[in-house]
Amino acid sequence: MSTFRSGFACFVGRPNAGKSTLTNALVGGKIAITSSKPQTTRHAIRGLVHREDGQLVLIDTPGLHKPHTLLGQRLNALVRTTWSEVDTIGMCLPANESVGEGDKFLIRELAQISRKPVFAIATKTDLVKGDKLRDHLLSIQRAGADAGLQWKEIIPVSAVSGEQVELLAELLVATLPEGPALYPEGQLTDEPEETLIAEIIREAALEGVRDELPHSIAVVVDEMVPRADRPKDKPMIDVRVNVYVERDSQKGIIIGKQGARLKEIGSNSRAQIEAILGTPVYLDLHVKVAKEWQRDPKQLRKLGF
Numbered sequence: 467m468s469t470f471r472s473g474f475a476c477f478v479g480r481p482n483a484g485k486s487t488l489t490n491a492l493v494g495g496k497i498a499i500t501s502s503k504p505q506t507t508r509h510a511i512r513g514l515v516h517r518e519d520g521q522l523v524l525i526d527t528p529g530l531h532k533p534h535t536l537l538g539q540r541l542n543a544l545v546r547t548t549w550s551e552v553d554t555i556g557m558c559l560p561a562n563e564s565v566g567e568g569d570k571f572l573i574r575e576l577a578q579i580s581r582k583p584v585f586a587i588a589t590k591t592d593l594v595k596g597d598k599l600r601d602h603l604l605s606i607q608r609a610g611a612d613a614g615l616q617w618k619e620i621i622p623v624s625a626v627s628g629e630q631v632e633l634l635a636e637l638l639v640a641t642l643p644e645g646p647a648l649y650p651e652g653q654l655t656d657e658p659e660e661t662l663i664a665e666i667i668r669e670a671a672l673e674g675v676r677d678e679l680p681h682s683i684a685v686v687v688d689e690m691v692p693r694a695d696r697p698k699d700k701p702m703i704d705v706r707v708n709v710y711v712e713r714d715s716q717k718g719i720i721i722g723k724q725g726a727r728l729k730e731i732g733s734n735s736r737a738q739i740e741a742i743l744g745t746p747v748y749l750d751l752h753v754k755v756a757k758e759w760q761r762d763p764k765q766l767r768k769l770g771f
Protein backbone atom coordinates (compact mmCIF):
# COMPACT_ATOMS: atom_id res chain seq x y z
CA MET A 467 0.00 0.00 0.00
CA SER A 468 1.27 3.46 -0.78
CA THR A 469 2.16 5.87 1.99
CA PHE A 470 -0.53 8.19 3.34
CA ARG A 471 0.62 11.60 4.48
CA SER A 472 -1.13 14.31 6.44
CA GLY A 473 -0.31 17.71 7.76
CA PHE A 474 -0.66 21.45 7.61
CA ALA A 475 0.25 24.10 5.10
CA CYS A 476 -0.25 27.81 4.79
CA PHE A 477 -0.01 30.24 1.91
CA VAL A 478 1.68 33.56 2.32
CA GLY A 479 1.98 36.48 -0.01
CA ARG A 480 0.99 40.05 -0.44
CA PRO A 481 -2.67 41.02 -0.74
CA ASN A 482 -4.24 39.94 -4.02
CA ALA A 483 -1.52 37.41 -4.66
CA GLY A 484 -4.22 34.82 -5.24
CA LYS A 485 -4.05 32.89 -1.97
CA SER A 486 -7.79 32.54 -1.42
CA THR A 487 -8.53 31.65 -5.01
CA LEU A 488 -5.81 29.04 -4.95
CA THR A 489 -7.14 27.64 -1.68
CA ASN A 490 -10.56 27.34 -3.26
CA ALA A 491 -9.15 25.65 -6.32
CA LEU A 492 -7.23 23.13 -4.23
CA VAL A 493 -10.14 22.40 -1.96
CA GLY A 494 -12.48 22.15 -4.88
CA GLY A 495 -14.82 25.02 -4.41
CA LYS A 496 -17.10 25.86 -1.67
CA ILE A 497 -15.54 25.16 1.68
CA ALA A 498 -12.56 27.47 1.87
CA ILE A 499 -13.98 29.48 4.68
CA THR A 500 -12.00 31.40 7.19
CA SER A 501 -14.10 30.90 10.26
CA SER A 502 -14.31 27.13 10.39
CA LYS A 503 -13.52 26.31 13.94
CA PRO A 504 -9.95 25.41 14.72
CA GLN A 505 -9.70 21.80 15.80
CA THR A 506 -6.30 20.41 16.60
CA THR A 507 -4.55 23.71 16.08
CA ARG A 508 -5.25 27.19 17.31
CA HIS A 509 -5.49 28.33 13.75
CA ALA A 510 -8.51 28.73 11.59
CA ILE A 511 -8.77 26.10 8.92
CA ARG A 512 -9.32 27.45 5.47
CA GLY A 513 -9.87 24.18 3.76
CA LEU A 514 -9.14 20.49 3.56
CA VAL A 515 -7.62 18.84 0.54
CA HIS A 516 -8.49 15.15 0.48
CA ARG A 517 -6.43 12.99 -1.82
CA GLU A 518 -5.66 9.32 -2.20
CA ASP A 519 -2.09 9.92 -1.09
CA GLY A 520 -2.84 12.22 1.80
CA GLN A 521 -4.73 14.98 3.49
CA LEU A 522 -3.59 18.56 3.45
CA VAL A 523 -5.03 21.00 5.96
CA LEU A 524 -4.72 24.57 4.76
CA ILE A 525 -4.68 27.03 7.60
CA ASP A 526 -5.11 30.72 7.78
CA THR A 527 -2.20 33.00 8.42
CA PRO A 528 -3.43 35.73 10.71
CA GLY A 529 -1.79 39.08 10.32
CA LEU A 530 -0.83 38.65 6.72
CA HIS A 531 -4.15 40.13 5.79
CA LYS A 532 -2.86 43.47 7.00
CA PRO A 533 0.38 43.82 5.17
CA HIS A 534 0.53 47.57 5.58
CA THR A 535 1.14 47.24 9.24
CA LEU A 536 3.23 44.20 8.65
CA LEU A 537 5.61 44.89 5.83
CA GLY A 538 8.36 47.23 6.74
CA GLN A 539 7.96 46.24 10.37
CA ARG A 540 8.86 43.08 12.11
CA LEU A 541 6.45 40.27 11.49
CA ASN A 542 4.27 39.70 14.46
CA ALA A 543 4.71 36.72 16.67
CA LEU A 544 1.55 34.98 15.62
CA VAL A 545 2.62 34.76 12.01
CA ARG A 546 5.96 33.36 13.02
CA THR A 547 4.23 30.82 15.21
CA THR A 548 2.02 29.76 12.34
CA TRP A 549 5.00 29.35 10.10
CA SER A 550 6.80 27.29 12.69
CA GLU A 551 3.82 25.00 13.20
CA VAL A 552 2.90 24.12 9.65
CA ASP A 553 4.63 21.37 7.73
CA THR A 554 4.96 23.24 4.51
CA ILE A 555 4.62 26.81 3.24
CA GLY A 556 3.64 28.19 -0.15
CA MET A 557 4.52 31.72 -1.07
CA CYS A 558 2.29 33.14 -3.78
CA LEU A 559 3.84 35.52 -6.31
CA PRO A 560 1.43 36.66 -9.02
CA ALA A 561 2.86 36.21 -12.51
CA ASN A 562 1.29 39.40 -13.80
CA GLU A 563 3.24 41.53 -11.34
CA SER A 564 6.95 41.76 -10.83
CA VAL A 565 8.62 40.56 -7.66
CA GLY A 566 8.57 43.67 -5.49
CA GLU A 567 10.06 44.95 -2.27
CA GLY A 568 7.18 43.59 -0.21
CA ASP A 569 7.74 40.14 -1.69
CA LYS A 570 11.47 40.34 -1.02
CA PHE A 571 10.82 41.31 2.56
CA LEU A 572 8.63 38.23 3.01
CA ILE A 573 11.20 36.04 1.29
CA ARG A 574 13.89 37.24 3.68
CA GLU A 575 11.60 36.47 6.62
CA LEU A 576 10.87 33.02 5.23
CA ALA A 577 14.58 32.43 4.77
CA GLN A 578 14.94 32.60 8.56
CA ILE A 579 12.90 29.43 9.03
CA SER A 580 15.18 26.48 8.79
CA ARG A 581 14.43 22.99 7.60
CA LYS A 582 10.96 23.68 6.29
CA PRO A 583 9.95 23.29 2.67
CA VAL A 584 8.94 26.63 1.18
CA PHE A 585 7.38 26.55 -2.26
CA ALA A 586 7.33 29.53 -4.58
CA ILE A 587 3.98 29.50 -6.33
CA ALA A 588 3.78 31.70 -9.39
CA THR A 589 0.04 32.38 -9.43
CA LYS A 590 -2.28 33.68 -12.16
CA THR A 591 -0.23 32.24 -15.00
CA ASP A 592 -3.24 32.49 -17.30
CA LEU A 593 -2.64 36.25 -17.36
CA VAL A 594 0.81 36.13 -18.92
CA LYS A 595 2.50 34.69 -22.01
CA GLY A 596 5.54 32.43 -22.22
CA ASP A 597 8.45 34.88 -22.09
CA LYS A 598 6.99 36.93 -19.34
CA LEU A 599 6.30 33.83 -17.26
CA ARG A 600 9.87 32.63 -17.76
CA ASP A 601 11.23 35.99 -16.61
CA HIS A 602 8.94 35.88 -13.59
CA LEU A 603 10.15 32.42 -12.62
CA LEU A 604 13.74 33.58 -13.00
CA SER A 605 13.23 36.61 -10.79
CA ILE A 606 11.60 34.40 -8.16
CA GLN A 607 14.62 32.15 -8.26
CA ARG A 608 16.96 35.15 -8.00
CA ALA A 609 15.01 36.71 -5.12
CA GLY A 610 15.24 33.40 -3.27
CA ALA A 611 18.97 33.15 -3.87
CA ASP A 612 19.54 36.78 -2.79
CA ALA A 613 17.76 36.11 0.49
CA GLY A 614 19.46 32.78 1.06
CA LEU A 615 16.22 30.86 0.63
CA GLN A 616 16.35 27.57 -1.18
CA TRP A 617 12.90 27.12 -2.73
CA LYS A 618 11.63 23.58 -2.47
CA GLU A 619 10.15 24.10 -5.94
CA ILE A 620 9.09 27.01 -8.07
CA ILE A 621 5.76 26.08 -9.53
CA PRO A 622 3.57 28.08 -11.92
CA VAL A 623 -0.18 27.63 -11.44
CA SER A 624 -3.44 29.16 -12.49
CA ALA A 625 -6.27 28.78 -10.02
CA VAL A 626 -8.64 30.13 -12.64
CA SER A 627 -7.81 27.75 -15.49
CA GLY A 628 -6.85 25.00 -13.05
CA GLU A 629 -3.51 24.52 -14.71
CA GLN A 630 -1.00 22.75 -12.45
CA VAL A 631 -3.29 22.94 -9.41
CA GLU A 632 -3.34 19.16 -9.19
CA LEU A 633 0.43 19.01 -9.46
CA LEU A 634 0.78 21.60 -6.71
CA ALA A 635 -1.46 19.53 -4.42
CA GLU A 636 0.68 16.49 -5.13
CA LEU A 637 3.93 18.33 -4.40
CA LEU A 638 2.60 19.86 -1.18
CA VAL A 639 1.28 16.52 0.09
CA ALA A 640 4.61 14.87 -0.71
CA THR A 641 6.30 17.13 1.86
CA LEU A 642 3.96 16.12 4.71
CA PRO A 643 4.87 13.57 7.35
CA GLU A 644 3.44 10.08 7.13
CA GLY A 645 0.26 9.77 9.12
CA PRO A 646 -3.47 9.14 9.05
CA ALA A 647 -6.04 11.71 7.94
CA LEU A 648 -6.42 14.37 10.62
CA TYR A 649 -10.05 15.04 9.83
CA PRO A 650 -12.78 12.77 8.54
CA GLU A 651 -13.36 13.32 4.87
CA GLY A 652 -15.98 15.96 4.31
CA GLN A 653 -15.95 17.13 7.90
CA LEU A 654 -16.04 20.79 7.03
CA THR A 655 -18.75 20.28 4.48
CA ASP A 656 -20.85 18.65 7.18
CA GLU A 657 -21.37 22.08 8.62
CA PRO A 658 -25.02 22.90 8.20
CA GLU A 659 -25.72 24.69 4.95
CA GLU A 660 -26.97 27.67 6.92
CA THR A 661 -23.59 28.07 8.59
CA LEU A 662 -21.74 27.98 5.31
CA ILE A 663 -24.16 30.43 3.73
CA ALA A 664 -23.99 32.80 6.68
CA GLU A 665 -20.21 32.67 6.53
CA ILE A 666 -20.10 33.41 2.82
CA ILE A 667 -22.28 36.46 3.35
CA ARG A 668 -20.23 37.60 6.32
CA GLU A 669 -17.07 37.41 4.23
CA ALA A 670 -18.73 39.37 1.43
CA ALA A 671 -19.98 41.98 3.89
CA LEU A 672 -16.52 42.46 5.33
CA GLU A 673 -14.92 42.80 1.91
CA GLY A 674 -13.21 46.18 1.81
CA VAL A 675 -14.46 47.32 5.24
CA ARG A 676 -12.76 44.77 7.45
CA ASP A 677 -10.97 47.46 9.42
CA GLU A 678 -14.13 49.42 10.08
CA LEU A 679 -16.22 46.46 11.21
CA PRO A 680 -13.85 44.03 12.76
CA HIS A 681 -15.96 41.80 14.98
CA SER A 682 -19.21 43.64 15.09
CA ILE A 683 -20.96 41.72 12.41
CA ALA A 684 -22.93 38.50 12.64
CA VAL A 685 -24.97 36.84 9.96
CA VAL A 686 -27.91 34.55 10.57
CA VAL A 687 -29.89 32.68 7.95
CA ASP A 688 -33.48 33.19 8.99
CA GLU A 689 -35.16 30.82 6.57
CA MET A 690 -34.72 29.00 3.31
CA VAL A 691 -37.89 28.13 1.46
CA PRO A 692 -38.43 26.78 -2.03
CA ARG A 693 -40.44 29.27 -4.08
CA ALA A 694 -43.92 27.80 -4.47
CA ASP A 695 -44.96 28.98 -7.91
CA ARG A 696 -41.92 27.74 -9.85
CA PRO A 697 -42.02 25.11 -12.60
CA LYS A 698 -40.49 21.79 -11.48
CA ASP A 699 -37.46 22.06 -13.73
CA LYS A 700 -36.74 25.64 -12.64
CA PRO A 701 -36.74 25.65 -8.87
CA MET A 702 -35.68 28.62 -6.82
CA ILE A 703 -35.01 29.01 -3.12
CA ASP A 704 -35.73 32.13 -1.17
CA VAL A 705 -32.97 32.68 1.36
CA ARG A 706 -33.79 35.22 3.99
CA VAL A 707 -30.80 36.50 5.89
CA ASN A 708 -30.26 38.93 8.73
CA VAL A 709 -27.00 40.78 8.99
CA TYR A 710 -26.48 42.08 12.51
CA VAL A 711 -24.27 44.99 13.41
CA GLU A 712 -23.83 46.82 16.68
CA ARG A 713 -24.38 50.42 15.70
CA ASP A 714 -26.37 52.53 13.28
CA SER A 715 -23.19 53.85 11.73
CA GLN A 716 -22.17 50.30 10.91
CA LYS A 717 -25.54 49.67 9.38
CA GLY A 718 -24.86 52.57 7.04
CA ILE A 719 -21.52 51.12 6.04
CA ILE A 720 -23.04 47.76 5.20
CA ILE A 721 -25.93 49.19 3.25
CA GLY A 722 -23.89 51.78 1.40
CA LYS A 723 -25.05 54.65 -0.72
CA GLN A 724 -28.56 53.91 -1.91
CA GLY A 725 -28.07 50.31 -0.96
CA ALA A 726 -25.14 49.86 -3.32
CA ARG A 727 -22.92 47.88 -0.96
CA LEU A 728 -25.71 45.62 0.22
CA LYS A 729 -26.51 44.85 -3.41
CA GLU A 730 -22.88 44.07 -4.03
CA ILE A 731 -22.75 41.78 -0.99
CA GLY A 732 -25.73 39.92 -2.41
CA SER A 733 -24.36 39.56 -5.89
CA ASN A 734 -20.89 38.59 -4.63
CA SER A 735 -22.20 35.81 -2.44
CA ARG A 736 -25.11 34.51 -4.52
CA ALA A 737 -23.08 32.35 -6.90
CA GLN A 738 -21.38 30.53 -4.03
CA ILE A 739 -24.68 30.01 -2.25
CA GLU A 740 -26.21 28.65 -5.44
CA ALA A 741 -23.29 26.27 -5.73
CA ILE A 742 -23.95 24.97 -2.22
CA LEU A 743 -27.69 24.58 -2.66
CA GLY A 744 -27.55 23.49 -6.27
CA THR A 745 -30.39 25.79 -7.32
CA PRO A 746 -30.81 29.45 -8.14
CA VAL A 747 -31.56 31.50 -5.07
CA TYR A 748 -33.25 34.74 -4.30
CA LEU A 749 -31.27 36.41 -1.55
CA ASP A 750 -33.25 38.61 0.78
CA LEU A 751 -30.75 40.51 2.92
CA HIS A 752 -31.74 42.60 5.92
CA VAL A 753 -29.39 44.65 8.04
CA LYS A 754 -30.32 45.00 11.70
CA VAL A 755 -28.78 46.72 14.66
CA ALA A 756 -28.41 44.51 17.74
CA LYS A 757 -26.84 46.91 20.20
CA GLU A 758 -23.79 45.56 21.99
CA TRP A 759 -24.59 42.02 20.90
CA GLN A 760 -21.13 40.88 21.75
CA ARG A 761 -21.77 41.57 25.43
CA ASP A 762 -25.30 40.31 25.68
CA PRO A 763 -25.60 36.57 26.38
CA LYS A 764 -29.19 36.41 25.18
CA GLN A 765 -28.35 38.03 21.89
CA LEU A 766 -25.26 35.90 21.52
CA ARG A 767 -27.34 32.78 21.78
CA LYS A 768 -29.74 34.10 19.19
CA LEU A 769 -26.86 34.75 16.86
CA GLY A 770 -25.57 31.24 17.27
CA PHE A 771 -22.59 31.81 19.58
Ligand SMILES: Nc1nc2c(ncn2[C@@H]2O[C@H](COP(=O)(O)OP(=O)(O)OP(=O)(O)O)[C@@H](O)[C@H]2O)c(=O)[nH]1
Nearest residue numbers: 480481482483484485486487488590593624625626
Ligand atom coordinates in the same frame (compact mmCIF):
# COMPACT_ATOMS: atom_id res chain seq x y z
N1 LIG B 1 -6.72 35.52 -13.94
C1 LIG B 1 -6.55 35.05 -12.72
N2 LIG B 1 -6.94 35.77 -11.66
C2 LIG B 1 -6.75 35.27 -10.42
C3 LIG B 1 -6.14 34.00 -10.20
N3 LIG B 1 -6.08 33.79 -8.87
C4 LIG B 1 -6.64 34.88 -8.29
N4 LIG B 1 -7.03 35.77 -9.22
C5 LIG B 1 -7.69 37.07 -8.97
O1 LIG B 1 -6.83 37.89 -8.22
C6 LIG B 1 -7.55 38.62 -7.23
C7 LIG B 1 -7.01 38.36 -5.85
O2 LIG B 1 -7.17 36.99 -5.55
P1 LIG B 1 -7.34 36.47 -4.05
O3 LIG B 1 -7.36 34.99 -4.13
O4 LIG B 1 -8.45 37.16 -3.37
O5 LIG B 1 -5.98 36.97 -3.42
P2 LIG B 1 -5.49 36.87 -1.90
O6 LIG B 1 -4.04 36.65 -1.95
O7 LIG B 1 -6.30 35.86 -1.18
O8 LIG B 1 -5.81 38.31 -1.39
P3 LIG B 1 -5.93 38.87 0.14
O9 LIG B 1 -7.15 38.21 0.72
O10 LIG B 1 -6.08 40.34 -0.08
O11 LIG B 1 -4.67 38.52 0.84
C8 LIG B 1 -8.99 38.21 -7.39
O12 LIG B 1 -9.64 39.19 -8.18
C9 LIG B 1 -8.91 36.89 -8.12
O13 LIG B 1 -10.05 36.65 -8.92
C10 LIG B 1 -5.74 33.26 -11.36
O14 LIG B 1 -5.20 32.15 -11.29
N5 LIG B 1 -5.95 33.84 -12.58
